[in-house]
Amino acid sequence: MTEIPKRQVTLDEVAERAGVSRSAASRVINNAPHVSKAKREAVRRAVLDLGYVPNATARALATQQVGAVVLAISSDNPQAFADPFFAEVVVGISAVLEETELELMLLLATSARGQTRLEQLLRTRQTDGVMLMSMHGDDPLAALADKAEVPVVFGGCPVTFEPRYYVDADNRGGARLATEHLVTLGRTRIATITGRMDEGAGTARYKGYQEALAVAGLDAGRVAHGDFSEAGGSRAMAELLAGHPDLDAVFVASDQMAIGALRVLKDAGRSVPDDVAIVGFNDVISARHTEPPLTTVRQPIQSLGREMARMLLGLIAGETPTPLILPTRLIKRSST
Amino acid sequence: MTEIPKRQVTLDEVAERAGVSRSAASRVINNAPHVSKAKREAVRRAVLDLGYVPNATARALATQQVGAVVLAISSDNPQAFADPFFAEVVVGISAVLEETELELMLLLATSARGQTRLEQLLRTRQTDGVMLMSMHGDDPLAALADKAEVPVVFGGCPVTFEPRYYVDADNRGGARLATEHLVTLGRTRIATITGRMDEGAGTARYKGYQEALAVAGLDAGRVAHGDFSEAGGSRAMAELLAGHPDLDAVFVASDQMAIGALRVLKDAGRSVPDDVAIVGFNDVISARHTEPPLTTVRQPIQSLGREMARMLLGLIAGETPTPLILPTRLIKRSST
DNA sequence: AAGAAAACTGGGAGCGCTTCCAGCGACCAT
DNA sequence: ATGGTCGCTGGAAGCGCTCCCAGTTTTCTT
Known part of the structure; x- marks a missing residue:
């Protein structure tokens, strides 16, 4: 100095x-x-x-420990990381890593090249651990990751299998909460717009919806599949309106899609929440600014990051953590 | 394999x-x-x-090149990175780095510890280059960074000095665009809500506002200072309403603040855009979903990231790039 | 066909650090 | 005194790779 x-x-x-x-x-x-x-x-x-x-490099070579962990987003969509969701996850991770000597590397494995890179990482201890968020259904890397010799914790649970170590939000519970809320409100013709069904969050939320309706003895047949995007939400809402014009509520598996749905509803002359009640999922910032403000399910995103990092640290330290499911809660606003 | x-x-x-x-x-x-x-x-x-x-580590030791660059966010606010802005910057950076052998490291230098880490990075070639986004005014690290022996490119221009290498959005030009638009609409009592005046973006946008009004021969005295946050926007709008009840338009230096301002305006019974026209800055996603949808200035955020990365690559390759100012453009929606 | 130039080849010395190990005194109990 | 423990100490062997260099082979001139 x-x-x-x-x-x-x-x-x-x-x-x-x-x-x-x-x-x-x-x-x-x-x-x-x-x-x-x-x-x-x-x-x-x-x-x-x-x-x-x-010199960190020399030290790494001598100790055989890299001194860095990676957050890998495996997705088929180059824009996936643009979702504000990840920014928050990173904040959480970073807060934990801060107390550590570990650096954070970011790998957006979206191209073939990135996927290869990720695969190498998984196979060849070039990192002390990886936090993997796999964003498409049949990701071969996810399966590989779960048996890699490098410590790996998953963020979110893939559809195809349950990893050894992961932290996830209680998607099913949240969806149930949302749907029950709709039931409590006296709605009886409750539809849903699902997310991508090749993602864990998509299927889990759908399952929660089905469960709640089963308990209430209501028909769970009004469903349209979206893809978590706003446009997808619009499309699905239109489809729902065409197929089930009698619906009086819809549980939408993401706020993004809910926003799209809201617009379609408005254009169709259905008033929210009077004609149809809407509840979303995620509680993104814009959910507060829709017309009307969106009732939604909040998941603790920063905690998700924090817990992933903590779990990874534990794994690196030789512990054997158990999967962690973070609670979600209903945020009531004016769309219901 | x-x-x-x-x-x-x-x-x-x-x-x-x-x-x-x-x-x-x-x-x-x-x-x-x-x-x-x-x-x-x-x-x-x-x-x-x-x-x-x-083995990347061994190679790094032998070649004296780390094979990684870092994106450092130097801020006094731990939540700074939660801004979706950065997620997009990262997407841009990542797209460029993808074609390279370089890894991306993320450093949220928000605590004392993180700041120390950043300082070390700057002093001791532990990285091949850094992209620095300095988010508070008198950041001593910013000055240090500009003369570090490690290649450094700035994202955004600090208030206190002009770095050798940086890429920034045309904040001043964008603000001028926005304000001129208001003038063209026939508004004559145009106020502004500024951002943090210790950030480059804050002062530049304010300057643009002043310039446009000077050209139009209009009074630029209706100003309130915000801090880029929604709450700050509300506060500033209230202040403006109290001090200059005659205003018929306001240029708000960020969408986030504009959202806050919108709410205050609504509560005060002023209709937008009839009574007062509003234009924001950034074009965040939620800007499309406000009531009414927000006219705003869009800056090419992913390009910002991309160009930062490209410039850094150039620097590493021994070139001497010149600062780059990215264009901004006006997105007209219903708030004006 | 002889000599020079060019292309190949592997040995070995690092890059800066950690860590094992043998050597040493100092110190204690016998 | 004598043998044994124990905390210090520095020499030296790596960690896995790059790259210089000197030696060998091949190829090309004239």
Whole structure:
């Protein structure tokens, strides 16, 4: 910190300046035992004087630990990460990693190239661990990841199998909550717009909807499939209106789709919530600003990130964590 | 790819299997010249058979190149990254880095710890380059970064100085566009809600507003300062309403704030756009879903990321790029 | 066909760090 | 005194790769 050195200061220089061996210097850097107080202090001073910072690469090579974990988004859609959802996940992860010596690497595995990269990561310990969010159904990498020798925790549960380690939001429970709310309101012809059915969140929310209606003894036959996008929501709503004009409520599996649905409803002259009540999922920021403001299910996104990171840390430390399901809760606004 | 090796396959093993020296094997991996066709082929086969993947750490140590660049967000607000803005920047960056051997590291330098980390990065070539988005006014790291020996490109221009290398959106031009639009509409008592005045975007947009009004010969005295947040926008709007009840339009320096302002206006019984016209900035997704939908200035966020990455690549390659200002454009919707 | 140039080849010295190990005094109990 | 423990200490061997260099082979001139 005293001067800006042109060349990297090495441990040898520190050792020399402190008048000790490199081994000793290394020990005090990593505060390991077997160094006398005097030398320890001498090294400390040398470090400060020289502004020494250990070379992470060399250390990684020697210890066989990379000092970095990666957040990988495996998706067939290059724009997937643009979803504000991930920004929040990252905030959560980052908060946990902050207390650690670990760096965070970001891998948007959306192209063939990115997928290859991810595969290498999974096969060849080039990272200390990976947090994987797999965004399409039959992702071969997801299966690979679950048996990789590298620690892997999943964010969200894939449809095809249940990974050993994952954290997810209680999608099914949230959907049930939302649907029950609609039932409580006295609605009886409750439809749903599902998300992508090749994603865990899509199927789980659909399941929750079905369960709630089964319990209430109501017909769960009014369904249209969307893809989590606004446009998909519009399309599905139109389809629903055409097929089941009698509907008086709809549980929409994402706010994004709900926004699309809202527009279609408005154009069709159905008033919300009087003619049809709408509840969404996620509680994105814009959900507060729709007309009318959207009743929705909130999931703790930052916590999701935080818990993923924590679980990964545990895995790296040799623990055997159990999957974690985070609670969701209903946020009531004016669309119901 | 043939089998999952427990231990990392090394170059030596490849060399041995191919019956060549390690040097030769290295040459074919990095496809350098001076290897006979036969050996080259033998090595290729060995690589495939063994599923060899070079150890990035070892390579980094030998070449003195890390193989990774970092995107650093320096901010006093831990939640800063939760802004969907960054998610899009990352998509842009990632798209460029994809064609490269470089990894992307993410550093949310929001705590003291993170700041230290960033400083080390800047001082000690632990990365091949950094893209820095500095989100608060008197950030000492920003100044340091601009003279660091590590390649650094700024995303957005700080208020206090103009970095050597940066890419920014044309905030001033966009603000002028927005304000001129209001003028064209025949509004004459045009107010503004500014962003944080310790951020480049905040001052530049304010400047654009002033310029447009100066050209039109209109009074630019109706101003309230916000902080880019929704709550700040509400507060500022209330202040404006109290101090300048005659206003008939307001240029708001962010959509987020505009949303807050909209609510206050509604509560005050002023109709938008009839009584007062509003234009925002950024064109976030929710801008389309406000009541009424928001006229706003769109900046090409993904391009911002893309160009930052490209500029950094240039810098790393030894070029001397010039700062880049990305165009903004007006998106007309119903709030004006 | 002889000599020079060009292409190949593998040995070996690092890159900066960790960590094992053998050597040493100091210190205690016998 | 004597043998044994124990905390320090620095030498040295890697971690897996790149790259210089000196030596060997091939190819091309004239």
